[in-house]
Amino acid sequence: MPKMINTGTTVDMKVSMAENLPDANGHFGPYGGRFVAETLMGPLEELRLAYEHFRNDAGFMAEFDKDLAQFVGRPSPLYHAERWSQKLGGAQIYLKREDLNHTGAHKINNTIGQGLLARHMGKRRVIAETGAGQHGVATATVAARMGMECVVYMGAEDIKRQAINVYRMKLLGATVVPVESGSKTLKDALNEAMRDWVTHVDSTFYIIGTVAGSHPYPAMVRDFQAIIGREARAQILEQAGRLPDALVACVGGGSNAIGLFYPFLKDASVAMYGVEAAGDGIETGRHAATLCAGRPGVLHGNRTYLIEDADGQIIETQSISAGLDYPGVGPEHAWLKDVKRATYVPITDTEALDAFHALTRTEGIIPALESSHALAYATKLAPTLDKDKIIIVNLSGRGDKDIHTVAAREGITV
Amino acid sequence: MSRIKACFDGLRTRKRQALIPYITAGDPHPSVTVPLMHAMVKAGANMLELGVPFSDPMADGPVVQAACERALKHHVSLRHVLEMVREFRSRDDHTPVVLMGYLNPIEAMGYTEFARAAHAAGVDGVLTVDMPPEEAHEVVPIFRAAQLDPIFLLAPTSSDERIAKICALASGFIYYVSLKGVTGAGSLDVAAVTTKLKQIRALTDLPVGVGFGIRDAASAAQVAAVADAVVVGSALVRKLGEFAGQPHKIEQEVVLILSQMRAAMDV
Numbered sequence: 001m002p003k004m005i006n007t008g009t010t011v012d013m014k015v016s017m018a019e020n021l022p023d024a025n026g027h028f029g030p031y032g033g034r035f036v037a038e039t040l041m042g043p044l045e046e047l048r049l050a051y052e053h054f055r056n057d058a059g060f061m062a063e064f065d066k067d068l069a070q071f072v073g074r075p076s077p078l079y080h081a082e083r084w085s086q087k088l089g090g091a092q093i094y095l096k097r098e099d100l101n102h103t104g105a106h107k108i109n110n111t112i113g114q115g116l117l118a119r120h121m122g123k124r125r126v127i128a129e130t131g132a133g134q135h136g137v138a139t140a141t142v143a144a145r146m147g148m149e150c151v152v153y154m155g156a157e158d159i160k161r162q163a164i165n166v167y168r169m170k171l172l173g174a175t176v177v178p179v180e181s182g183s184k185t186l187k188d189a190l191n192e193a194m195r196d197w198v199t200h201v202d203s204t205f206y207i208i209g210t211v212a213g214s215h216p217y218p219a220m221v222r223d224f225q226a227i228i229g230r231e232a233r234a235q236i237l238e239q240a241g242r243l244p245d246a247l248v249a250c251v252g253g254g255s256n257a258i259g260l261f262y263p264f265l266k267d268a269s270v271a272m273y274g275v276e277a278a279g280d281g282i283e284t285g286r287h288a289a290t291l292c293a294g295r296p297g298v299l300h301g302n303r304t305y306l307i308e309d310a311d312g313q314i315i316e317t318q319s320i321s322a323g324l325d326y327p328g329v330g331p332e333h334a335w336l337k338d339v340k341r342a343t344y345v346p347i348t349d350t351e352a353l354d355a356f357h358a359l360t361r362t363e364g365i366i367p368a369l370e371s372s373h374a375l376a377y378a379t380k381l382a383p384t385l386d387k388d389k390i391i392i393v394n395l396s397g398r399g400d401k402d403i404h405t406v407a408a409r410e411g412i413t414v
Numbered sequence: 415m416s417r418i419k420a421c422f423d424g425l426r427t428r429k430r431q432a433l434i435p436y437i438t439a440g441d442p443h444p445s446v447t448v449p450l451m452h453a454m455v456k457a458g459a460n461m462l463e464l465g466v467p468f469s470d471p472m473a474d475g476p477v478v479q480a481a482c483e484r485a486l487k488h489h490v491s492l493r494h495v496l497e498m499v500r501e502f503r504s505r506d507d508h509t510p511v512v513l514m515g516y517l518n519p520i521e522a523m524g525y526t527e528f529a530r531a532a533h534a535a536g537v538d539g540v541l542t543v544d545m546p547p548e549e550a551h552e553v554v555p556i557f558r559a560a561q562l563d564p565i566f567l568l569a570p571t572s573s574d575e576r577i578a579k580i581c582a583l584a585s586g587f588i589y590y591v592s593l594k595g596v597t598g599a600g601s602l603d604v605a606a607v608t609t610k611l612k613q614i615r616a617l618t619d620l621p622v623g624v625g626f627g628i629r630d631a632a633s634a635a636q637v638a639a640v641a642d643a644v645v646v647g648s649a650l651v652r653k654l655g656e657f658a659g660q661p662h663k664i665e666q667e668v669v670l671i672l673s674q675m676r677a678a679m680d681v
Binding site: 025033035036038039043182195198201299301308311312 | 467468469470471472473475476479480483486489491492493516517518519520521522523543544545546548549566567568569570571572573576580591594595596599600
């Protein structure tokens with residue numbers, strides 16, 4: 001463990017315990033847990049035991065590390081965006097380049113981990129839900145490489161918005177099932193994947209793409225994604241000789257954010273900002289800013305913040321970015337918000353698009369619309385800090401998949 | 415004594431099994447629900463399971479999901495469902511009513527407020543499908559204090575240890591989910607159900623109901639031979655969907671299915 005630099009701030013008792021959460025039943029304070037029908041309790045327990053076993057198995061972890069290095073291409077670079085920092089006129093911005101991973105986003109870190117676990121558990125079929133399609137592609141990729149059957153559930157609306165990723169999954173041999181129920185987006189795809197799992201639990205491993213769902217998923221996905229923060233921490237210490245002052249990452253379900261945040265939780269001097277999709281603006285009601293504007297409830301197997309109406313019905317969310325268009329959020333983020341270890345802020349579609357263009361023009365990097373939300377917040381934060389301050393932004397994915405969305409928004413036919 | 419216990423005690427002396435139909439409240443229209451509840455009792459139902467519509471019914475199949483969507487089009491909330499039970503109670507004071515649904519609408523209303531209002535409306539039991547015993551420790555005492563029986567599910571995947579734990583927490587009856595899957599899917603394996611029920615009965619004296627996969631008189635009779643109660647849901651809800659545009663025909667369709675089941679069970 002590298003020594004702590006800048007120990008000026010006291011770490012709150014609850015925060016100092018953060019690394020040890022969740023508890024045995026999967027709770028992060030009042031959040032998380034296992035809120036599923038009895039039929040799934042057995043399979044979840046089987047998964048928990050398998051994960052507990054293999055995470056402590058040197059052979060398994062060596063296999064995981066090898067895949068991350070040789071198949072995913074890790075470590076991903078930490079890049080000092082000097083020109084952009086200069087333009088913003090404040091803190092120095094470093095980008096954690098998860099967009100350079102194989103398949104173009106951070107999602108692959110987790111699917112490699114769960115894919116390996118599935119193989120070790122003897123499951124021959126994997127299923128997944130996907131919003132933007134990034135997790136679906138990452139799952140289909142791993143399934144192709146491991147020779148497993150793969151079924152991806154995707155909202156019919158999202159299929160329209162993400163045609164390229166849908167085709168990519170099909171090329172990789174996956175079956176993409178359009179989900180026509182409810183709002184036809186990520187939440188409904190998740191419902192459908194859960195139904196598949198409960199029906200085929202003996203043969204099937206459900207690869208959840210974010211830090212949501214029932215225990216052990218939020219902890220397991222976090223652990224697989226924590227490679228982002230571990231690398232970033234070592235890289236900034238090497239490049240700048242000190243810890244960053246702030247971390248910024250977008251939050252839909254929150255897996256790229258928790259992956260970056262988790263290895264820094266004990267570093268009290270490092271501020272953390274989770275950036276949520278404010279869509280047309282929180283005041284319009286057309287948004288997906290769960291932690292900024294929602295309240296605690298129970299959905300998809302865990303207790304967390306939700307966007308719901310007064311009767312507890314889940315409301316359709318809205319964001320230009322399919323990957324952030326989700327009415328829940330990982331339970332660990334809910335807890336980090338309540339204990340004030342992380343701050344959650346909203347960014348609108350328009351602000352995200354501005355940042356998308358700014359980074360593309362200034363640094364020659366086309367970011368995903370999801371990551372553009374994080375970049376947009378960095379645009380606001382950097383000028384408020386001195387030039388010797390450091391912000392790390394998680395550039396969680398590349399923007400190729402979003403080219404058509406951006407063009408359409410600007411009235412251009414590609 | 416709770417209406418549920420009285421119901422099972424009465425059936426036991428007559429050596430009969432309970433027929434428990436499920437419908438989603440407000441499906442396909444709020445005006446259908448209360449008259450249909452009375453009609454189902456007349457057709458031989460001993461207890462009623464009333465579904466509380468939820469936007470994301472993860473443990474249900476497409477049939478019940480569609481029912482939720484039809485009800486939610488009319489903005490049927492948990493408070494409306496309680497109103498329906500109150501209305502039902504004004505003409506029927508003995509048939510137990512169990513609410514079945516998901517935790518979030520109850521959490522949104524507040525557990526204590528819900529329990530008080532549900533008891534006042536005449537609800538007898540509450541089955542929250544996404545609340546396993548591990549997450550029930552705060553909620554169950556609140557339900558009990560309001561004389562609501564907490565009903566829990568058991569599944570083919572439940573171990574002896576879990577069965578014992580769940581039965582210790584439950585009252586009223588135990589609901590055995592006969593297959594791995596969602597509501598409305600698959601078909602019944604009677605031999606497997608019989609074996610599992612033996613395992614369950616060795617661990618509890620509570621009446622055991624069986625649901626999932628019961629779709630006609632024959633399967634109802636097979637289950638009645640081994641269980642204390644037969645729960646039928648999707649087979650009825652399918653009719654509610656089919657005749658959503660002609661609600662006057664729903665009663666007759668549902669009554670037909672239930673009377674056939676009743677007759678087959680009582681042979």
